[in-house]
Amino acid sequence: MRRALWAWFIAVVLIIFLYVGVAALWVNKVKPTILGMPLLYTWFVIVPLLNPIILGALYLYDKRHNPQAEEVSSDVR
Amino acid sequence: MSDDLILGTSFIIVFAVTLFGAGVGKKKSTDMEGWLVNNRKMGTFLVWFLLGSEIYTIFTFEGLAGYAYINGAAAFYNVALNDVAYAIGFMVLPTIWLIGKRFRYVTQSDFIEGRYQSKNLGIFVALASALIMIAYIDLNITGLSAVIQVIGQGSISPTWADTIGFLVLAGAVFFGGIRGNAWQAVIKDVLMLVAVVILFVVIPIRYFGSFGYMYGSFVRKIPSHLVLPGVSKKLGPVWLITTVILNAVGQWMWPQWFGVAYTAKSPRTLKLQAVFMPFYQLVKVAVITIGFAAVLILGTSKPGNNVIMMLALKTFPQWFLILFTVAAILAAIVPAGPIVMTSSSLMAKNVVQGLNPRISDTTVYKMTKALVFPITIIALFLTIVVPSLIVSILLVAYDFISQLFPAIVLGGLFWRRATKEGVLAGMLSGWAVAAYLVLTKHDPIGGWNAGMVALLVNIVVFWLVSLATKPVPKEILTNFYQDAFPQTPADPSPNTVEVIVD
Numbered sequence: 001m002r003r004a005l006w007a008w009f010i011a012v013v014l015i016i017f018l019y020v021g022v023a024a025l026w027v028n029k030v031k032p033t034i035l036g037m038p039l040l041y042t043w044f045v046i047v048p049l050l051n052p053i054i055l056g057a058l059y060l061y062d063k064r065h066n067p068q069a070e071e072v073s074s075d076v077r
Numbered sequence: 078m079s080d081d082l083i084l085g086t087s088f089i090i091v092f093a094v095t096l097f098g099a100g101v102g103k104k105k106s107t108d109m110e111g112w113l114v115n116n117r118k119m120g121t122f123l124v125w126f127l128l129g130s131e132i133y134t135i136f137t138f139e140g141l142a143g144y145a146y147i148n149g150a151a152a153f154y155n156v157a158l159n160d161v162a163y164a165i166g167f168m169v170l171p172t173i174w175l176i177g178k179r180f181r182y183v184t185q186s187d188f189i190e191g192r193y194q195s196k197n198l199g200i201f202v203a204l205a206s207a208l209i210m211i212a213y214i215d216l217n218i219t220g221l222s223a224v225i226q227v228i229g230q231g232s233i234s235p236t237w238a239d240t241i242g243f244l245v246l247a248g249a250v251f252f253g254g255i256r257g258n259a260w261q262a263v264i265k266d267v268l269m270l271v272a273v274v275i276l277f278v279v280i281p282i283r284y285f286g287s288f289g290y291m292y293g294s295f296v297r298k299i300p301s302h303l304v305l306p307g308v309s310k311k312l313g314p315v316w317l318i319t320t321v322i323l324n325a326v327g328q329w330m331w332p333q334w335f336g337v338a339y340t341a342k343s344p345r346t347l348k349l350q351a352v353f354m355p356f357y358q359l360v361k362v363a364v365i366t367i368g369f370a371a372v373l374i375l376g377t378s379k380p381g382n383n384v385i386m387m388l389a390l391k392t393f394p395q396w397f398l399i400l401f402t403v404a405a406i407l408a409a410i411v412p413a414g415p416i417v418m419t420s421s422s423l424m425a426k427n428v429v430q431g432l433n434p435r436i437s438d439t440t441v442y443k444m445t446k447a448l449v450f451p452i453t454i455i456a457l458f459l460t461i462v463v464p465s466l467i468v469s470i471l472l473v474a475y476d477f478i479s480q481l482f483p484a485i486v487l488g489g490l491f492w493r494r495a496t497k498e499g500v501l502a503g504m505l506s507g508w509a510v511a512a513y514l515v516l517t518k519h520d521p522i523g524g525w526n527a528g529m530v531a532l533l534v535n536i537v538v539f540w541l542v543s544l545a546t547k548p549v550p551k552e553i554l555t556n557f558y559q560d561a562f563p564q565t566p567a568d569p570s571p572n573t574v575e576v577i578v579d
Binding site for chain 1: 150153156157160161163164165167168171172175288289292293295296300303304305314315317318321322325343344345348349351352353355356358359362365366560561562563564565
């Protein structure tokens, strides 16, 4: 369980860093433009495309290492 | 085609969609679990749309474009916050699902009551969050009014349109439950997506000649809309960081979103959502682009919330506006469905049955459904009669709801030493700080989002008071977390975890 939790934690930190860390530190500018698009705008187009890749990798890792059950009985009350 | 005819036709289509949802969901809504969480049997397709419906509301359609129009690049906070929330939800939602399935929880307060072994804390959280959610319903009602005002141009009373629209929704929710609402969400999301894509493609070509020229115009004419803080003046990079983190941790604290986790048929369904939902954020980027374009097309003097509908009016033939009007009306009323349902279930199950445990589950189910109408009417009444109160509540609503994060995620899932006293003291401190800073207009403070400052105060108080008070007995917590955190040979024993955490 610990490996799955660490992998998740790292993915969360990475995604936060991509969105707000990179945006604040390096791309908070109009130029250079990329394909005509302003730099900060371009970054917010790229990251929503990167996230499914990061979370997809996490999904595969999690499927292999997470011991949580896929189904539980609901007979406890 | 007259404005009245556009609105009339749109309302007939909206009525048909809500009836369809009510019909589809009626068979599955025979008891509380069926009505509120679809017996935890919703697959990837419906959960995707149900989550999408809650996240892509009338705010995305009108408010976000208006925010970009007025505050420029600060609007990107809204793209980032949901994506960070999906990443957080990847582990949090399935874990909550596992605990909820085992103990047959259907509301957020059930979870809090079970984790902290405190009925009173459950009742308190249920009452507080139900009140905050009623204010949130009012946000949707206000959004519907804005659509009616722009399209109807004064020919139809927004008050009457709001009343009819939301009573129809209450009826649909009463009969169709969450499953019916999910099918309404499918239609709403598809229409909204089509409307946004059409605007995103047509506006650059019609007004600028091409996408390249449009972006070139942005760079030359409105560069201050393209950086932080830029045109907003106060909303800089630190504000972006604190706002994104606060709202991302707060997203799943809204009881109606928390409740969506219970509708899924398995934890994997929820994990798949987290993987694919970020694609949805591109719709928000498109809406923000339209907001920037509106600055150049309409000038800077328009009311921000109306710019999308004004551009639609200016750009398309009138008959075509029916698509935008139906999408906007559905975006206003469909997301309110789970909010109304969750508010009524919190009141009936957690407050009324909590105070009087002898009431049977069948009675609670009937009471929950019956409460749908009074709650909708109260929300309508407050919006119409005391709009200034609603504005004040809404100003602090997001900051308030995020203060549940220590209770539900930090202590609820990971820190077993957390206590009910710690939760209550932390939450009250967070609410007090948030209310003071926001209502005295100290938001942002030193560049920080005021809600984030409140959350830090909350976490410190939560931690200190928890350490000073008696925790829930170990054996109860071991049973509570049995499915959520199963022990494997590689993991330390629960006792070791306790020592590390202590």
